[in-house]
Amino acid sequence: MKSIHFVFAYSSLLILLSACAASDPTDTGVEYAPQMYHSIPLDPYSQLDYHKYTPDGKHLIEPVAGTIPRGKVSYLYPFPNTNEGYEEAGKKLTNPLPATPENLAEGKRLYELYCIHCHGEKGDGQGSIVQAGKFPPPPSYYGPQLKDLPEGKMFHSITYGKNLMGSHASQLSPEERWKVILYVKELRAQGLASGTSDMKSEKK
Numbered sequence: 001m002k003s004i005h006f007v008f009a010y011s012s013l014l015i016l017l018s019a020c021a022a023s024d025p026t027d028t029g030v031e032y033a034p035q036m037y038h039s040i041p042l043d044p045y046s047q048l049d050y051h052k053y054t055p056d057g058k059h060l061i062e063p064v065a066g067t068i069p070r071g072k073v074s075y076l077y078p079f080p081n082t083n084e085g086y087e088e089a090g091k092k093l094t095n096p097l098p099a100t101p102e103n104l105a106e107g108k109r110l111y112e113l114y115c116i117h118c119h120g121e122k123g124d125g126q127g128s129i130v131q132a133g134k135f136p137p138p139p140s141y142y143g144p145q146l147k148d149l150p151e152g153k154m155f156h157s158i159t160y161g162k163n164l165m166g167s168h169a170s171q172l173s174p175e176e177r178w179k180v181i182l183y184v185k186e187l188r189a190q191g192l193a194s195g196t197s198d199m200k201s202e203k204k
């Protein structure tokens, strides 16, 4: 009698387990109350089928070409990621923000988050990953290569990246980039005033 119970328990366990391992791995199985997952109203981020009322069949209608979301005008950037774009940005772009103590403080905060580990506390290119031997030193902000760099070129390089430096466009809004630039220029002014262009980082 005992062994019959055992066989029964064992075979129901087998049936239960084999129900989990459907033969088609993409088969989602039977959905209980499917309208809980796929709503009847048009859900912009979830759809099973083409939708007959919109031109491209998508629930999420794309914005009209050329529209700019409210508050995003500053993201319009006319200079392409080319040498000509870089030169032009250097001539035409100027910082729209004044160097107020608040803007500088915010620029410093952002610099310490996103730049300091490469460019260093003083902007001499001796950040922590450089000192640890993990990254070649970036040029000093107040060395021969960058001491006369116009702010438009700074903005361009922060936006698109330059050689070993990656783009920071996804981390910093255009306003934040300008605030960091205020701080970079402050570091440069301090470095130039102290008269110590860091020649170590200028060597290639």
Ligand code: HEC
Residues within 6 Å of the ligand: 111, 114, 115, 116, 117, 118, 119, 135, 137, 138, 139, 146, 149, 153, 154, 157, 158, 162, 163, 164, 165, 166, 168, 180, 181, 184
């Ligand atoms: C991964 C290391 C790294 C990080 C992080 C980094 N940089 Fe750089 N940066 C470099 C290197 C390397 C160069 C030199 C690029 C070249 O000219 O080849 C550079 C160049 C620059 C230049 C000169 C650009 C030009 O047009 O010559 C500026 C300005 C600058 N960085 C600012 C920043 C700011 C501001 C941040 C933070 C938002 C930042 N960098 C983050 C490595 C870094």
